[in-house]
Amino acid sequence: xxxxxxxxxxxxxxxxxxxxxxxxxxxxxxxxxxxxxxxxxxxxxxxxxxxxxxxxxxxxxxxxxxxxxxxxxxxxxxxxxxxxxxxxxxxxxxxxxxxxxxxxxxxxxxxxxxxxxxxxxxxxxxxxxxxxxxxxxxxxxxxxxxxxxxxxxxxxxxxxxxxxxxxxxxxxxxxxxxxxxxxxxxxxxxxxxxxxxxxxxxxxxxxxxxxxxxxxxxxxxxxxxxxxxxxxxxxxxxxxxxxxxxxxxxxxxxxxxxxxxxxxxxxxxxxxxxxxxx
Ligand code: ADP
Numbered sequence: 001x002x003x004x005x006x007x008x009x010x011x012x013x014x015x016x017x018x019x020x021x022x023x024x025x026x027x028x029x030x031x032x033x034x035x036x037x038x039x040x041x042x043x044x045x046x047x048x049x050x051x052x053x054x055x056x057x058x059x060x061x062x063x064x065x066x067x068x069x070x071x072x073x074x075x076x077x078x079x080x081x082x083x084x085x086x087x088x089x090x091x092x093x094x095x096x097x098x099x100x101x102x103x104x105x106x107x108x109x110x111x112x113x114x115x116x117x118x119x120x121x122x123x124x125x126x127x128x129x130x131x132x133x134x135x136x137x138x139x140x141x142x143x144x145x146x147x148x149x150x151x152x153x154x155x156x157x158x159x160x161x162x163x164x165x166x167x168x169x170x171x172x173x174x175x176x177x178x179x180x181x182x183x184x185x186x187x188x189x190x191x192x193x194x195x196x197x198x199x200x201x202x203x204x205x206x207x208x209x210x211x212x213x214x215x216x217x218x219x220x221x222x223x224x225x226x227x228x229x230x231x232x233x234x235x236x237x238x239x240x241x242x243x244x245x246x247x248x249x250x251x252x253x254x255x256x257x258x259x260x261x262x263x264x265x266x267x268x269x270x271x272x273x274x275x276x277x278x
Contacts, residue, residue, distance in 0.1 A: 020048035021172065021205050022072060027081035028230075029067050041067045043230035045081070051172070054199055054206045056216035058263060059226030060271050065209045068231070069175050072207065073099050085173065098166030098204075102178040104158035106150040112137070112161050113146035119168045136164040139201055141194065156180075156187045160194065167202060174199075176208040180215070189247055192218050196244060213267075217241075217259045218250055225266045228274035234266050 029042040041064040049055050057065050070076045071083055074092045083090050085097070106115045116133050137143050140160040150158055159179055166174055179195075180188045192215055199206055210216050216223045217239055225235045240255050250256050 019050070021051045021053075021086055022047075022049040022207070023082075023084045023087070024048070024068075024072070025082050027068075027071065027083060028079045029064065029071065029076070030079045040230035042071075043232050045231065045233055047224060047233060047236070049205060049207060051205055052203055054208070054219055054221045055224060056220035056222075057207065057209045057224045057226060058211070058213060058216050058267065059231060060228045060267060060274065061211075063226045063229050063270075064231030065226060066177055069099075069177050069207065069209055072173075073097050073175050075099075094171075095169045096171045097173045097175060098169070098171040100159070100162050100166045100174065100176045100179045102181045104150070104155075104162040106158055106161055106165075108150050110149075111146065112142065112148050112150070112153070115150070115161055116146075116164045116168055119165060132170075133164075133168070136167055140164055140198060154187070155183050156191050159183070159191065163195070163198065167204070172205060174204045174206045176206065178209055178211065181211065188212075188215070193246070195219065200244065213260050213263045214251070214256075216263070217256055218245060218247065223259065223263060225263055227270045234270060235262075237262065 024045055024047040027042055027045040028040070031039040031041055033039050045064075045068065047055075057068065059065050067076070071078055072085075072090070074090045074094055074097065085094065106112075107118070110118070113133060116136060120129070134143070134146070137146055140163060142157060142160055142164070145153065145157065150161070153161065162179070163174075180191045183191060195206075196219060208216075208219060220239050223237045223239060224233055225237065226232065227234050237259060239259060241250055241253060
């Protein structure tokens, strides 16, 4: 099978010249624990994400990945620094940001269609755009499942419904926190291919957290590697593999091998430092 080709340099240059949709500058986040002590979760995090980009974040457990995602989603406040979306400061959750978590969190008494429609009702929108819901379900390959209930779907299908629900209000940005962490390895690979297709069809900016190095390299335009807590950005690595990507073409490609080794080395190093300090 033909190996995935490396992006032409001109494409990467054009990417770099776009102004950021998400701009994270010198961000710190400190929690106060139940006992009253300060828990520094993030320290001096800086990251720019361009429109349409697919960025994956990897890092040791507890390094602040979910915290960073919650801050971008407007679900929590920074302790220092700034985050802007399209140059506007974040003041709370926004219709421009959809979030997908590890668990699909579908309402079991509602059909697939009603679950996908839910953000329109909660957001005070009139549910006039049934055609959009149909189009979303078709996009994720569930066009004929609108009248099913969640228990009638596999884990992968439920997660696709969760992706649809996050896209219902047509957000510019899709934030995903370990969305396929609960799926078996084979389903997870299929979902990676599916997500790549959905991302290419929908033209969203995606930020995805994962513990899987291969998932990160397969999906991302850039893989951001974070240090152990307090989370900082250790490296921001561009993935020079052409799209659409297929696992059989990508795994074994020199670019994939080089990147996965580099990321594993960085994670081993930061985790070893954490062990020494703890
Ligand atoms: P990750 O997603 O990388 O596993 P988190 O962002 O969930 O990490 O957490 C980062 C650190 O902040 C962890 O040490 C965690 O225990 C701590 N933390 C997260 N949320 C809170 C909270 N609400 N109160 C106190 N500490 C928290």
